[in-house]
Amino acid sequence: xxxxxxxxxxxxxxxxxxxxxxxxxxxxxxxxxxxxxxxxxxxxxxxxxxxxxxxxxxxxxxxxxxxxxxxxxxxxxxxxxxxxxxxxxxxxxxxxxxxxxxxxxxxxxxxxxxx
Amino acid sequence: xxxxxxxxxxxxxxxxxxxxxxxxxxxxxxxxxxxxxxxxxxxxxxxxxxxxxxxxxxxxxxxxxxxxxxxxxxxxxxxxxxxxxxxxxxxxxxxxxxxxxxxxxxxxxxx
Numbered sequence: 042x043x044x045x046x047x048x049x050x051x052x053x054x055x056x057x058x059x060x061x062x063x064x065x066x067x068x069x070x071x072x073x074x075x076x077x078x079x080x081x082x083x084x085x086x087x088x089x090x091x092x093x094x095x096x097x098x099x100x101x102x103x104x105x106x107x108x109x110x111x112x113x114x115x116x117x118x119x120x121x122x123x124x125x126x127x128x129x130x131x132x133x134x135x136x137x138x139x140x141x142x143x144x145x146x147x148x149x150x151x152x153x154x155x156x
Numbered sequence: 157x158x159x160x161x162x163x164x165x166x167x168x169x170x171x172x173x174x175x176x177x178x179x180x181x182x183x184x185x186x187x188x189x190x191x192x193x194x195x196x197x198x199x200x201x202x203x204x205x206x207x208x209x210x211x212x213x214x215x216x217x218x219x220x221x222x223x224x225x226x227x228x229x230x231x232x233x234x235x236x237x238x239x240x241x242x243x244x245x246x247x248x249x250x251x252x253x254x255x256x257x258x259x260x261x262x263x264x265x266x267x
Contacts, residue, residue: 081260083245083260085257086255132199144205147199147201150199
């Protein structure tokens, strides 16, 4: 068990460019979540997958955002036509989806800076 | 709806002082409650959890009791150390879907 990994750890991009982040969950976890965290705030839910199916999307996830989880393993989060307001830490978490507690295990995050 | 309200920081304590970070919640269902900790430069780590009323979660000297009557899950530690300096997040989860987090409380422990 190597934990949840995210790449890249940091991304600086110019406004209007597209960016893509990757998340590799804990291998036996079938649920994968994306959150966004801005400075001084707690993480805010964006979307989650059970296996390859995207089951819920937050209203925070505008049409410039898209997430995929092909084959139910790793996931990607793409932001098109980035805006300065997209600057944040993007967190990925995974869960086994069993047991009542549904603990989520978080990756280190990808910090996005849009200039 | 579902939401978490936690004590605003920052909190500064001397080593060996007693810590309380307040957390209250609202939930549409019967939530599980969590405390996560974020050390400088690191990701969120689960600190402790409780899944039903009157449960006490504990880890690394930290404790929190699920109080349904007051909708609270306050975090406590009897004697803090410098290494406890971090940001602490209270969170709830209903039926295993998204987590709802509080805004975080920054704790600094000085020697």
